[in-house]
Amino acid sequence: xxxxxxxxxxxxxxxxxxxxxxxxxxxxxxxxxxxxxxxxxxxxxxxxxxxxxxxxxxxxxxxxxxxxxxxxxxxxxxxxxxxxxxxxxxxxxxxxxxxxxxxxxxxxxxxxxxxxxxxxxxxxxxxxxxxxxxxxxxxxxxxxxxxxxxxxxxx
Numbered sequence: 001x002x003x004x005x006x007x008x009x010x011x012x013x014x015x016x017x018x019x020x021x022x023x024x025x026x027x028x029x030x031x032x033x034x035x036x037x038x039x040x041x042x043x044x045x046x047x048x049x050x051x052x053x054x055x056x057x058x059x060x061x062x063x064x065x066x067x068x069x070x071x072x073x074x075x076x077x078x079x080x081x082x083x084x085x086x087x088x089x090x091x092x093x094x095x096x097x098x099x100x101x102x103x104x105x106x107x108x109x110x111x112x113x114x115x116x117x118x119x120x121x122x123x124x125x126x127x128x129x130x131x132x133x134x135x136x137x138x139x140x141x142x143x144x145x146x147x148x149x150x151x152x153x154x155x
Contacts, residue, residue, distance in 0.1 A: 006133065024106075028099070029073065033058070035103075037066050038075060038092065042100035046089040048081065075099060 025035055033056070040055045041047060047055070053063045067090050070076035075096035081087035092100065115123045 010133070033062075034066055034070055034075075037063070037070065037090075038096060038100055039103075041076065041090060041092050042097070042104065046079075046091045048087045048089060050087075052090060070096070 021032070025031060030038075036056055037052060040052060044055070049060060049063045049067060052067075053060045056063065058066075067076060067078065071078065074093055076090055077093055078088040079091055081089050115126070118126070
């Protein structure tokens, strides 16, 4: 099996997963960025908007827009920070927590379904292989970006 075959399979999987995710989020009235913010709050607990901006790698203004939208739909709320009068913490509402618990369960169910029928050793080998491919891709992208910056700085 060639590297090109692996890449083609990953690209096909990416398209399938992205289309499925978009359908599911649309069904719930969510977008990818809003869901990412909810996911961070669900797994990390309440956070300031600055912390959320860093976690999502977006501007503070974008976080404000996302939190406004989640507040308008009753999924998240801002509350005063208990020790910093200048800051607010963004919390999931009960509705937001219920939604994220359901999405977390669906995530676990899909993960289990994807490896259904594979033995433990095959799943471990698959995970090692995918981790390797991801690390390689991250390294190649970082190297490409570094080389691009050098070309731009030294035309």
